[in-house]
């Protein structure tokens with residue numbers, strides 16, 4: 001460890017700077033400790049904002065410079081927000097410069113002194129395929145990582161989190177920002193630096209699709225699933241299916257959401273589509289229509305799944321175990337439904353349609 005410290009003075013100055021940057025947000029404000037608590041009096045799900053919002057930069061003098069081996073991504077294979085970061089690690093060829101560790105899929109007790117349920121690491125590598133013990137801090141829970149980064153943290157201990165091994169702190173826990181950093185700032189150490197998922201000429205269109213997809217689809221399925229009253233559910237499910245119909249129509253004319261090249265908008269939509277028929281349809285009551293009943297959306301999901309590297313970011317076992325097993329107020333007995341076991345490696349027509 002000491003080998004990483006440039007000089008004790010510099011180290012503590014950087015640590016203080018990083019902590020100020022990382023903690024420049026309302027850490028002392030009382031926040032929900034679980035997504036299931038983020039429901040307003042009207043019964044609607046209302047997601048809290050992420051807390052750690054510092055940026056890694058290609059500028060070598062920045063507090064968090066983009067260097068190989070310094071950062072680690074803590075994820076859950078179950079989580080769509082974490083999976084989009086994982087997808088970027090694979091697509092950009094950054095997985096040897098930035099390691100990652102997945103937690104166990106089912107929430108567990110994070111402290112003996114309270115009843116919080118959250119992400120936990122396995123005690124050994126062979127405990128749960130895909131999940132690994134924390135390699136750097138020996139943390140038993142993601143909550144512990146947040147507590148190492150800030151003693152004042154009272155918010156939700158969420159994944160993904162981009163961890164700085166040198167300063168032992170969370171750089172950023174907002175996936176929409178982490179993916180932009182992975183796209184833009186690490187090109188000098190990426191194996192695929194030429195892949196730009198946010199090209200300037202498509203930025204306006206990417207932002208427009210992201211606005212539609214985030215609110216109505218990515219977060220929309222959670223609004224359906226976590227609603228505690230009928231009317232917020234009705235509103236969320238209507239918005240969800242209006243947005244899916246719109247995507248289906250866009251994809252009838254072009255291979256990807258912003259044209260005929262893969263962009264950030266596709267990675268962001270994919271992580272919800274791949275979980276939809278297996279989990280959201282049943283667990284979150286999104287059963288008006290399945291993705292496999294939309295010809296374009298279904299083939300588009302297969303198309304993206306078959307991009308080299310992408311299938312390794314999809315662990316359906318973790319996805320199914322997590323949702324059905326971690327929300328006792330929705331599924332009290334934790335029973336995992338049998339189907340549908342879709343083959344996303346099956347042929348699709350997208351390449352032929354849009355040559």
Ligand SMILES: N[C@@H](CCC(=O)N[C@@H](CS)C(=O)NCC(=O)O)C(=O)O
Nearest residue numbers: 034035079080081158159173174175
């Ligand atoms: N805005 C965050 C959201 C992350 C998030 O909500 N992650 C969920 C898993 S899918 C989580 O860790 N939840 C912990 C909990 O509910 O206790 C991001 O996009 O990075």
